[in-house]
Amino acid sequence: MLYEKERQDVVDTCLFMVRENLVVGTAGNVSVRIGDHVVISPSGVDYETMTAEDVVVYDMAGNHVEGRLKPSSELPLHIAVYESTDALAVTHNHAVSSTALGLVVDEIPTSHYYSAMLGGAIRVAPYAEFGTDALAENVAKALDGRTGALMKNHGAITTGPNLKKAVNLLPILEYICEIQLKAMATGAPIALLSDEQIDSAVGGMKDYGKQPEK
Template identity: 50%
Template sequence: MRLAKERAEVVRFAQRLRPEGLVVGTSGNLSVRVGDLVVATPSGLDYDALTPELVCVIDLDGELVEGQLDPTSETPLHLSVYRTTEHTAVVHTHATSAAAVSTLVDELPTIHYLVGLFNGAIRVAPYATYGTPELAASVTDALKGRNGCLMANHGTVTVGSSLAQAFQLNQYLEWLCELWLRASTGGAALGLRPRELPVEEIERVIAKFGNYGQVPPPESGR
């Protein structure tokens, strides 16, 4: 089986989407690029039934190279990211708070420094019908210089150098959206608006995040 490791990884992360509240039903999709090939979730399949053999392998033109099912309906979006950026993983979800925020604003207010993980203010891509080239173009435009965006009246897209990174960013994005919704609701009762961090502070945080994170030390061999 071609790209067996990557297909197993797609299954592992896809099966976390629903338990972690990032999707409902069979919505959402994810993929990882390996050279000139893309490993992607199939369209409309229950994640509990997903196996590595059922994960699709497509080329950068969207043609099925290996797999038994059609690839995700958002294939144009995934391929557009890979054609226009250096990112090698895409996670698209319909997380509830993020989808709600996408109906309210054109940009997620910067009320927490974790916005810095996305390299700046998180934009909302204008609405277009799902699975279309128009939506793909809207999303990739909103992603310029960013690691994630909201999709108006739809959901989220996060990108990275690995599925683990893109998935974690999706979790952070949902948390940021829930934070803003709670702060806005609570503030409205008091006649207050959530405080936003200035651009200068977000830039400082982005610089600090450049040196953030650790990996376990190698095993001693004992």
């Protein structure tokens, strides 16, 4: 079986999204790029019963390479992201706060320094029907210079150099969205960070959590 480890990584990432309440049912999808191949979760398969063998492999042109099941309907979206960014992993979810916030804003301003983890103010891609080239194009634009974006009337997406880093951004994005929603609900002015403060936070996070070597 091609890419057995990566296919298992996709399964494990889907299960992580379930545990973190980031998906409902079989909504959402996960992929990793290996050269000209995309390893992606199948369409409509219960995450709790999904196996590595269920995960499928396609090439960057959208041609089937291996696997018996149909790929996620968002395969064009994943390919578009890989074509337009240097990402090697993509995670997409339908969590409550990120989906809700995407209904009422076109951009999440820098109200929390965690925005720096995703590259700055988080854009909301205009709505297009799931599985379409239009959605893929809209999301690719929203991800320009970012590692995360919202999808209007749909959900959220994060990217990274590997699946662990990509999926670990999903709870952070969800947290940012929940904070923004609660702040907006007060009706009071929301304090925002400047570009300079966000840039400083980006620099500070590069060494965050690194301990001196023994």
